[in-house]
Amino acid sequence: MRNHREDVVDQALRVLDTYGLADLTMRRLAKELGVQPSALYHHFPSKQLLLAAVADELLARGARPEPDGTWEEQSRACCTQLRDAMLAYRDGAEVVATVHAFGLGAQAPERALADAVAGSGAAPDLVRAATRTLLHLVFGHTLDEQTHLQAGSAGAIDDDPRDRSDLEVGVGLVLDGIRARTAAPHP
């Protein structure tokens, strides 16, 4: 079949979105590519690293141009973009959160968020803590949201706005906390 690395990732994303993470197996993916399971190990040394590439590609496809505005607007935009990117694929939040937790990929959102938060002028330790807090908040809320979304996939036209607003409120709490801790250098 002569697949390239990108073909494998592309097909993996298709299998993920169509059948879900539980059915994204090496054997299933191989079958979908018309290839033996062992052939996949020519492109990736393990399933974990394949999933890391899948997470990175998923995030890249959801990337939007860098937002301008205040650091708070930029931070909110980062969070929204991350949420939207993960929701765009079935089980996207689980894939991204897992890959990030194991430190194998999905690191771009943390960097973007750190840059935005740093715009507040807060001390580096506070920037790091706040960035991680926002990231975990987006991961957690979106994981919940996607689980409910997919559980009640029968009939539901669009998403329960409760989850989205809970996320926005949570982000707001953290941003306010940063502002309160950051003395304006020269008002």
Add this chain to the structure above:
Amino acid sequence: MRNHREDVVDQALRVLDTYGLADLTMRRLAKELGVQPSALYHHFPSKQLLLAAVADELLARGARPEPDGTWEEQSRACCTQLRDAMLAYRDGAEVVATVHAFGLGAQAPERALADAVAGSGAAPDLVRAATRTLLHLVFGHTLDEQTHLQAGSAGAIDDDPRDRSDLEVGVGLVLDGIRARTAAPHP
């Protein structure tokens, strides 16, 4: 062998702590109990529900008496207790966070946290959003912390304080945000 439900959960916790979540399989657990794998299905209808019972028991073992003090002290105490309970077992954070995400158990911490946060007198919607935010924050930070802790398990005497303080800072940001949004009724 005539095991009871509690014996199964107890042994599962032992296997988890000794060999980790990846090795906590129905077959492995059955072998450890001196029983056939199919026997476990007399006690639990699925591995998922067994894991839910494991998460609940893990949390119950880490339970401490209800703290007194201000709502902020109580909230901090809830977060610390949850973190400590999950860190007390190998892969504890992953088990609890997963079970909670799927809505099969591990709901006690959210209730306790909601009660503490409600003491602020904030509006119900804010209490709900803030509670979920704190919960996701503790799950995320502790998952990271435990991953690093277990990855560098060789030689490291005690934990890197960076993670713990990041969690405390994150909780502080959220609590400050709640206070700022909650007008004192009669000062």
Add this chain to the structure above:
DNA sequence: ACCTGAACACCGTTCAAGT
């Protein structure tokens, strides 16, 4: 109530060998 024995339908990964 609790368990056995046997089966079903799968997994991830390795490795020599092919083109």
Add this chain to the structure above:
DNA sequence: ACCTGAACACCGTTCAAGT
């Protein structure tokens, strides 16, 4: 560079049958 074929060492779950 990319893939095959075959194997290894596993999984969760079901179900008739036993005590």
